[in-house]
Amino acid sequence: xxxxxxxxxxxxxGANSHLACANVYPGMEPAPYPSFEDALAAIxxxxxxxxxxxxxxxxxxxxxxxxxLMPSAGLHIVGEYFMPIHHQLMAVKGATLDTxxxxxxxxxxLGQCRGRIRALGLRPLIGADTAGSAHEIAEAGDPSRAAxxxxxxAEVYGLEILARNxxxxxxxTTRFVVLSREKAWAPAGRGLTVTTFVFKVRNIPAAxxxxxxxxxxxxxxxxxxxxxxxxxxxxxxQFYADVEGHPKDPALRRALDELKYFSTExxxxxxYPAHDFRVAARALEAExxxxxxxxxxx
Numbered sequence: 001x002x003x004x005x006x007x008x009x010x011x012x013x014g015a016n017s018h019l020a021c022a023n024v025y026p027g028m029e030p031a032p033y034p035s036f037e038d039a040l041a042a043i044x045x046x047x048x049x050x051x052x053x054x055x056x057x058x059x060x061x062x063x064x065x066x067x068x069l070m071p072s073a074g075l076h077i078v079g080e081y082f083m084p085i086h087h088q089l090m091a092v093k094g095a096t097l098d099t100x101x102x103x104x105x106x107x108x109x110l111g112q113c114r115g116r117i118r119a120l121g122l123r124p125l126i127g128a129d130t131a132g133s134a135h136e137i138a139e140a141g142d143p144s145r146a147a148x149x150x151x152x153x154a155e156v157y158g159l160e161i162l163a164r165n166x167x168x169x170x171x172x173t174t175r176f177v178v179l180s181r182e183k184a185w186a187p188a189g190r191g192l193t194v195t196t197f198v199f200k201v202r203n204i205p206a207a208x209x210x211x212x213x214x215x216x217x218x219x220x221x222x223x224x225x226x227x228x229x230x231x232x233x234x235x236x237x238q239f240y241a242d243v244e245g246h247p248k249d250p251a252l253r254r255a256l257d258e259l260k261y262f263s264t265e266x267x268x269x270x271x272y273p274a275h276d277f278r279v280a281a282r283a284l285e286a287e288x289x290x291x292x293x294x295x296x297x298x
Contacts, residue, residue, distance in 0.1 A: 006031040008039040008048040011106075014131035014153030020083050020176050021052045034128070036065060040073040043179055051075070051179040056224075057085070058173045060111035067226050067240045070179075070269060071198045077270025079178035080194060082277035087113050087148045087167045089120075090134060090159040095143035097162050104133040105148035113148055116166040122146065134159055173277070177270070185271040188248040192274035192282065194223075195252065196242050199259060199266045200230075207262055208239070214258030215243065218251040244282075246271060 007028040009017035021030040031048050033039040043051040053070075056062045070077075087109055091100055103110075103117055104125040110117065117124055127133035130149040137147040138157040146162065147153075154161050177196075186193050201207040215222050224242035245252035247268065259266060274282075 005029055006042075006048040006050075008033055008042045008051040010034070010036045010039045010053070011129035012131040012135055014134060014150055014156040015129055016083070016085055016150055016174065017052055017054060017176070018131065019150060019152060020054075020081055020174075023083065024052065024079075024081050024178070025050065036069055040069060040075060040179070043181055044074055046181060049180070050078075052081070052176050053179055054108075054174050055177050056175050057108055057112060058171060059167070059169050060108050062226060063108060067228060071238070071240070071267065073179075075179045075181060075269075076183045077177045077196050077272055078180045078182075078184045079272050080275045080278070081176045081178065082173050082275050083176065085112065085167060085172045085174050086151070086165045087130075087172075088151050088154055088161045089146055089148055089163040089166050090154045090161050091137060091146040092141055092143055093158070093160050095146070095160065095162065099143040100146040100162065101144045103146045103148055104137065106130050106133070109148050112172055113166045113168060115168040116163075117148075120163070131156070178272075186246070186273045188246040190273075192244060192279050193246040193271060194242055194244060194274050194278070195247055195271050196240075196269045197256075197266060198238055198240050198269060199263045200238050201263050203237075211259050211262035214255035218255045220245055220252055220255050244274070 005028050007021045007025050008031050009015065009021050010033055011017050012032055018030050033042055039051050042048045053066060054063045055066050089103065101123060102125050103122040104127045106129045107126050109130050110124045131153040133147040134149040134153040134157045137145050138159055148166065201211050221244040222241060223244060226240040227237050230238050243252065247253060247256060
């Protein structure tokens with residue numbers, strides 16, 4: 001896939017992003033970076049061929065900063081990956097649930113385990129990332145301190161798992177996007193496709209309502225819509241959206257054409273195949289809708 005064959009992720013070895021890299025691209029070398037900015041810069045410079053970046057979690061919402069960083073990074077989304085996330089509570093050897101008083105992890109992981117942390121009576125502390133927190137706990141050697149991280153992180157840093165699968169929801173899942181310096185749109189007409197784009201609307205009444213009207217009238221499924229301010233101004237709002245469909249599909253093409261009438265800027269960040277997780281979810285939804293339809297006709 002590239003000369004160096006590296007795939008960038010944010011965090012330290014043993015992070016969930018590390019696991020995602022290994023799951024999707026086992027032939028590539030996972031390359032850790034301390035921040036999302038560093039990981040994106042490594043992809044943009046060609047130091048890494050791809051990047052595996054978490055964008056949202058089913059239990060705790062969007063990953064902070066990513067929506068701000070991606071539009072200006074000059075990168076392209078070429079894939080998505082949904083990974084079930086299982087968090088382990090870990091500490092140094094000899095520690096027990098009775099000795100542990102605090103738990104450290106990435107803010108996303110803490111949010112995904114909020115209920116269990118409260119039930120255990122632990123004080124949450126925000127760390128840079130999950131595996132990095134495990135690394136810190138291992139180096140500190142303090143039996144009163146624990147970390148929440150992956151099973152791989154416990155192995156890497158020699159920690160004991162005190163409680164397994166401490167996430168609040170059994171279906172806890174994180175969605176990752178795969179980033180590339182090169183544009184690579186998925187071909188049209190080959191299964192479910194996702195299109196991600198950002199746009200700005202004019203600062204006039206009902207601008208967003210009118211801008212989105214074309215997606216409703218053309219029956220386009222918009223699965224994500226996020227807004228955020230730009231440059232510290234309350235009037236410069238940018239929207240980040242995911243829709244199901246390909247820009248070459250007639251319905252989505254019409255919707256995007258209508259969006260242009262009410263927007264000052266539109267930029268497509270990626271057109272990529274839907275992951276099997278999304279495809280399966282849509283099949284279940286269609287099946288449920290069909291059952292409801294039959295029930296309503298009786």
